[in-house]
Structures are given as C-alpha cells and as structure tokens.
Amino acid sequence: MTVVDNQALEQLYSDFTQAGVMALWTQRADLMPDVPRASAVPRIWEWAQLLALAERAGRLVPVGRGGERRAIALANPGLGGAPFATPTLWAAIQYLAPKELAPAHRHSQSAFRFVVEGEGVWTVVDGDPVAMRRGDLLLTPSMSWHEHHNTANEAMVWLDGLDIPLVAALDAGFFELGPGELTDRSTPYRSRSEALWAHPGLVPVARATAVPNSPLVAYRWSHTDEALDSQLDLERSCPDVTLEPGHAGVRFSNPSTGGDALATMRLEMHRLSPGTKTARTQSVGSSVWQVFSGGGAVELSGTTSLLNHGDVVAVPSWCPIAFQTTSGMDIFCFSDAPIYEALGLARTKRSPGS
Ligand code: GTQ
C-alpha cells in the first residue's frame, strides 16, 4: 500500500471517528498479539507483612453488616489500581477477631478459603457448619449462603480466593444479604457435606447427579497430605505417578463429576521434595500460589525470589515460572484454568532452559 495523500488519510481517520468505526491495521498487534500480553505483572506479597496489616485492620475496622468482611485484597500493580491479584482472580487475606461474626450473605461469585495457619472459625455454608483448620480448603460455591464465626479466643486469618474479577467482567454479579444473626451456632468436628461426600470413590446414590460446583465443601489437610506423600512414596517404583521427579501434585475435585471443584477456579496442592527444581513452564491464564509449608524460591520471567511460609505469588498469563527448594516446600495454587479449558484456549509449554 503506497500512501500518497496524507491529508486525505487524516480526513479518513477523522471520518472514521465521526462514524464510530476504527481501523484494524493500526492496532493489529495490540488486538491480536503473537503471544499473550498480560496486563498483570508477576508479584509477591510477603505473609509477615500481610499478617501485620490484617492485625492492624482487626484493631481499627469493625466487621459486620454492610462491609460484610474484613478482607484485604492483593492488588496487582499491572491492573490499574483494581483490587485484583490477576485479571480473573481475587485473592485476599481475611481477619476475624475472637468471637466475631461475619454475617450471612450469598453471591454469584464462587469462593474458597485456604487455611495457612490457625483454627477456631466455623464457616456455615448453606446451613452446614464447616470447621476451618490448618491446611484445610473450604468451598463456598456460587450462590451458597455463608457466614463465618470465630469461636476461639485467638484471631484467625486465612486466604480467600474468589472469581470476583471474572464475574465483574461478565456482568453476572448478584448479591443478597441473609440474617444478621448467626444461623447455626453448632461447631461439629465434621460437616454434613463431608459425611455425605468425603469418601473416596463413593458418591451418595440419592444425590448422584452431576453439579457444576463441588457438593463437598471441605477438603481436610490429613487427606491432602496423605495423597501427596503417597505419590512421592510410589514414585520410587513408578516414576510416572508424579508431575516430575520430586514433584507431587493433587487437584481438588468435584466428586459429582471428577472435574474441577469449582467451575471457575482450579485448586491444587503441590509438594516439592527437598532438593527439587521444577521445569520452567508457561500457561495461558493466570494463577496465584501460596507457600503452605517449608520454603524455597520462585523464578518468574527470569527473576528469582525467595519464598517463605505464607508468601503469595501472582502469576500472569504466559509468564514463565519455576520453583526450587533445598528443604522441601508445599505450595497451594489456584488458577482460572477451567475457563480457558472450557473455551478451548488452554495452552501450556515448557519454556527453554528448563
Ligand atoms: O468471605 O464472604 O475476600 O464475600 C471477598 C468477598 C470474602 C466472604 C472476600 C466475600 C468474602
């Protein structure tokens, strides 16, 4: 294309604007990049700092009707000031002081809680009181009623993950308030959800229909821990049972389908044996990782950072990531992978140099 008449061309673009149309040819690389160009950036939040800020908020900010939750969101600096860890994922630290109640509500956004330390809070999910203890993963699927109450004399802090940014982008959010008073004060060791659903390979016949979000809303640390240990033990005789040497991983699944526990979020726990260095991989879609126990280092886009207990890492789409540890490390992970898989957009590659 030879452009001879600049003035006519400028007139054309100005008429485009008037007519409410735009050219593809001036923006092709932005609209259709060669590889994903993430707006989010790789970011690490240190647990010690998050904890100190949550404790201060606990002293200054009441929890209750209106604000609903004392949740402090991790804000990715690439996302223009939005309180989002990645373009699709909300990650927050939630703080509940002794005897406090975060009152009942429900919403289209699905949520989970991962307990990196502490205990004493029960989250009541659709009327079912669910204990929250160290290492447990608790679900609050889309539109389930939930309230949290701390029965202990100690404050409790945990990691919340929700699909708030996704639901906002899809204009799909509904929110309803429940009663301001606690609906169920009981504190059973095991929830009704677990009584029905927490038996490996067995589903209750009376409820055996596939539902998009898991009817099992508590995944206990003792089960997760044992599953990871079993993988690593078996690796000695069957090397293909782990993701790679010294790297075990389990995915939290919906027992009614065998698929992801939540329709919008993938939830996993990874265990690296002492002295393990993972391959460097990149995936379409974003993820958030939290060190559960042990420590090590993460390499994000070529920059290596140390990781300690509780630290949280945001990983943008197509960002190369690798972990290493000398002493061993357990890492909890959540991602938006189910969305990309459902849409046929999922891609992963082992990047060079790994
Ligand atoms: O615990 O219900 O971090 O509704 C954000 C929104 C937690 C919750 C968050 C919520 C909750």
Ligand code: FE2
């Ligand atoms: Fe909520």
